[in-house]
Amino acid sequence: MTAPEKQNPSQPREFASAQxxxxxxxxxxxGMAARMAAGDDFDQDPHLRQCPRCQALLAELETIAQAARMLLPTEEEPDDMLWQKIEKAIASDRT
Ligand SMILES: [Zn+2]
Known part of the structure; x- marks a missing residue:
């Protein structure tokens, strides 16, 4: 009569979920940029709801996109200078 050993493998759960x-x-x-451009509703995104990292990133991008829209003349493509400014803004924000 050997009861099956209840093995309780303590898996590194946090590590696995972090991955x-x-x-x-x-x-x-x-897909974030494309979805943003398409006007997707990120509030419904299951990943975004549970991921503060992506929330922060999205907020950052939205702020930049909003600023870019205000700077842009209507119906004109952003010129290289603007994108350089945006890239600089992102870079300085991350330091
Ligand atoms: Zn995320």
Missing amino acids: AVDLDCAAFQQ
């Missing part, structure tokens, strides 16, 4: 989140983040961020 999954990383993959989710990569996938999310990959």
